[in-house]
Amino acid sequence: xxxxxxxxxxxxxxxVLQGVNLHVDRGETVALLGPNGAGKxxxxxxxxxxxxxxxxxxxxxxxxxxxxxSHAIVSRGVALVPxxxxxxxxFSVEDNLRLGAVRLKGRxxxxxxxxxxxxxxxxxxxxxxxxxxxxGEQQMLAIGRALMSNPRLLLxxxxxxxxxxxxxxxxxAALEKLRQTxxxxxxxxxxxxxxxxxxSRAYVLIKGRVALEEGTASLARRPDLRDLxxxxxxxxxx
Amino acid sequence: xxxxxxxxxxxxxxxxxxGLIALAYLLMIRPTGIINFxxxxxxxxxxxxxxxxLTQHELPYPLGMGIVLAFMLLxxxxxxxxxxxxxxxxxxxxxxxxxxxxGVLVITREIISVSFPPDPLPVPFAVDIQYYKYFVIxxxxxxxxxxxxxxxxxxxxxxxxxxxxxxxxxxxxGINLSRVTAFSFAGGAAVAGLGGLLVAPNxxxxxxxxxxxxxxxxxxxxxxxxxxVEGALLGGLLLAFAEQFTIRYAPIPGGFAQGVPLxxxxxxxxxxxxxxxxxxx
Numbered sequence: 001x002x003x004x005x006x007x008x009x010x011x012x013x014x015x016v017l018q019g020v021n022l023h024v025d026r027g028e029t030v031a032l033l034g035p036n037g038a039g040k041x042x043x044x045x046x047x048x049x050x051x052x053x054x055x056x057x058x059x060x061x062x063x064x065x066x067x068x069x070s071h072a073i074v075s076r077g078v079a080l081v082p083x084x085x086x087x088x089x090x091f092s093v094e095d096n097l098r099l100g101a102v103r104l105k106g107r108x109x110x111x112x113x114x115x116x117x118x119x120x121x122x123x124x125x126x127x128x129x130x131x132x133x134x135x136g137e138q139q140m141l142a143i144g145r146a147l148m149s150n151p152r153l154l155l156x157x158x159x160x161x162x163x164x165x166x167x168x169x170x171x172x173a174a175l176e177k178l179r180q181t182x183x184x185x186x187x188x189x190x191x192x193x194x195x196x197x198x199x200s201r202a203y204v205l206i207k208g209r210v211a212l213e214e215g216t217a218s219l220a221r222r223p224d225l226r227d228l229x230x231x232x233x234x235x236x237x238x
Numbered sequence: 239x240x241x242x243x244x245x246x247x248x249x250x251x252x253x254x255x256x257g258l259i260a261l262a263y264l265l266m267i268r269p270t271g272i273i274n275f276x277x278x279x280x281x282x283x284x285x286x287x288x289x290x291x292l293t294q295h296e297l298p299y300p301l302g303m304g305i306v307l308a309f310m311l312l313x314x315x316x317x318x319x320x321x322x323x324x325x326x327x328x329x330x331x332x333x334x335x336x337x338x339x340x341g342v343l344v345i346t347r348e349i350i351s352v353s354f355p356p357d358p359l360p361v362p363f364a365v366d367i368q369y370y371k372y373f374v375i376x377x378x379x380x381x382x383x384x385x386x387x388x389x390x391x392x393x394x395x396x397x398x399x400x401x402x403x404x405x406x407x408x409x410x411x412g413i414n415l416s417r418v419t420a421f422s423f424a425g426g427a428a429v430a431g432l433g434g435l436l437v438a439p440n441x442x443x444x445x446x447x448x449x450x451x452x453x454x455x456x457x458x459x460x461x462x463x464x465x466x467v468e469g470a471l472l473g474g475l476l477l478a479f480a481e482q483f484t485i486r487y488a489p490i491p492g493g494f495a496q497g498v499p500l501x502x503x504x505x506x507x508x509x510x511x512x513x514x515x516x517x518x519x
Contacts, residue, residue, distance in 0.1 A: 050409050052329060074412030086407035088400055098393055099400050149412060229501030 001026040001184055002153060007056035007066075009046035011131040016108060018208040024153070029185040030133070031199035031216065035229045038205040040188040041083055044157045048080045049073045060153065069072065074103045079151035083158050083188075085142040085196050091133025093122050096141055100148030115144035118174050136167030143174070154178065173197065192228070195221045197238040206232050240331075240437030248468050249482040250475060251371035254378035257376030258433035259455025260462060264470050267425040269401040269418050271332045274339045278345040278452025280427045281434025285443040286308055286350055288361040288435045299364045306435055316426025317342055318420045326419070343448070351445040361435070374436045378471070381429065385467045398422065430455075447472065450496075457503040463513020472514060477502060487509060 002024040010016040016039045019142040024030045034040050045051040047058060049070035065073050071100075076080060079100075088096050094112075101111055105107075116123035119140040125133065130141055139159060145156060160168045175198070189195035195202060196216045204212040211232040224231045262277045284306050291302035291509040321338040363370045384451055388396035401418050434451065441447060452479060462473025477499055485495040506513070 048410055050406050069414070071412045071414040074410070080410050082407065086404055088403050088407065088409070090403070091396065091399070095396055098391040099396055099408075099411045099413070102393065102397060145411070145456060220415075 001028075001060060002049075002186070003057070003059040005057040005059070007043070007046060007058060009042055009051055009054045011042075011051065011053070016208050018133075019056070020099065020205070020208070022203050022210055022211055022213070024057065024184060024186050026184055027182050028201065029187070029199045030203060031180055031195035031202040032186060032188045033190070033195055033202055033228075034205035034211075035233070036190075039208040040205055041091070042208075043205070044080055044082070044155055044188060046072075047155060048078065070184065071103065074149050074151075075105075077150075077152035078155065079146035079149050079153075080155040081139075081146045081157065081159055083144045083161070085126060085135075085138045087130040087133075087138050087141050087145070091130055092127050093130055093133070093141055093150075094126040096145050097148050100145035103149050103159055106150055111148045111150060115147055118147070119144055134167075136163050136170070139163060139167070139171060141172070143171070147178075151183075151185045153186065158188055158190060160189070168194070192225065199215060204228065204232055211235070245482055246374075246479075247371050247484055249478045251478075252437075252482065253478030254374050254471070255433045255437045255451075255474070256454045256458040256477055257471035258378055258381065258429055258436070258481075259451055260458035260474050261382070261467065262426040262430035262433065263455060263459045264464055264467065265428065265429060266422050267464050269422050270322075270326075272335050272339070272428065273332075273456075274336070274423075275456070276317070276339045276343040276346060277426065277430040277446030277453050277455060278450070279343045280310060280313065280430040280448075281437070281443065281451045282350060282443070282448035283346060284298045284431030284434035285438035285447060286359070287352060287431070287439060288438050289354075289359045289443045290292075292362050293360055299313075299362070303364075303435060307431060310427045310431030311424045313431075314424040315420055317427065317489050318423035322411065322419065323416065324424065328415075343452075347445055347448060354443075354445065356445070358444045361438035361443050363439045367439075367484035377432070377436065381432065382471050385429075389467055428429065444472035453503070454499050457506075458498040460503055460506045460511070460513060463515045465513065466515045469513055469515035470486075476514075 004020055004022045007017055007020040008015045020043060024089060032040050032043065042051065046054050047065070049065065049068055054066050056066060060076060063076055065076065090097065095110065096113060101108055104111060118156050121137055122140055122144055125137065130138065133141060143159065159171060175185065187199065196219060199216050202214060202219055203210050206229070222228065258280060259277055262272065266272055266274050271274050287306035289311060291297045291305055293298060322335045325334045325338060365373045389399060397408065397413045398418055400411065400413060401415060407417060411493065458473035458477045459470055461476055462469030462493060480502060481495060481498045484498050
């Protein structure tokens, strides 16, 4: 479904991503791991067109997204739940969701029903300003908002960051349901236990390059798991 | 009392024009952060449009007004294409388009000054002169109600606000940032043009009329705050009342009264730079 070949991207003269290769098959859940500054969020930005300097190939359902603008990428069926959620604080929950559907070609009410069914708490608070929601509810809203465009590939950038364990479990359950509907997920996650328990395959990004690609089951058995990033970074430099 | 009421109506009408210019600034600042001082020249261009269509060609007022406003939409759209978008696409900050638009201001004024005689040119009143102030007030209120409804009640308006709140998040929703910018400039030019057309019968079309309007509109914007549409109208009204009541009642020479908007501008920039109305946070 998604094939990334030799993707280079960055903000200034020195690119953050230095030739990334990865692929995600339809219906798969793939985790993207790596230490801070490895380029995980930059990769998300490059995939969604919110970064200008990109080269290489991002083939999604046989369309190259590298030259497309962010709004066109949403139309193609790729949506991102960005790091830090980025909800629109003064707008109501419902207005936030409505904006997620600006590129929707199907029926709007079906999308509302789907998102409210997934997160009943959002339905209860549909008239409330997004800025007054708790962190967990804002994360639900950010996910729900991305789902409003009816994406076929959902990108998630650290969806559990800073959330209480109870909320993490709630959101995990929702993502599990999404996976059962056949939605393809690519998730940036720092916490190894969550990532390995949830995804079927994982990529480890070190200094803008893919340092490791492995099934999560065998990755979880690695003896150096605790020092994974350190050992990979050392191997990478050698 | 009679005198006071007449003054109040006349100040309200002037305030409406300032409010429209302020709204033009606001339409462009909200989604882009760009302060476009060429709004005064846009108002001037529309006033000359009124002179050509309504005075020279004697078109019926609604038709002439429609053509002028359609032309202004085009002017705003073209301006965005040539003076703003190329800079934004190259990743320039907001200062670059602001300076480019100052260039547009000078070019626009010089084109008008070489194309028309230097004397003030008459533009007809839309309705009988004694009712004209009410006409100005009515049109302005309609524009502000429409703008308010647009921003609060339509997905398009919400998209504009979303871009103002967070460009990146808005882009991730699938909102086309370039199109929002183009529309904000087209709308800004039309609203500024409406202000120029409405004020033209009182002050005549003249190639130097733009800069005072640009300053008064900017002052109204600073007073009202850029957070909300209503702020532009409130700022315009407060400024016009302060101006006209100073001229009428304060014991200072008339020439000094022209400094009132600048005085207000300075006071507000120092004391309350966010304006009277806060954006809903």
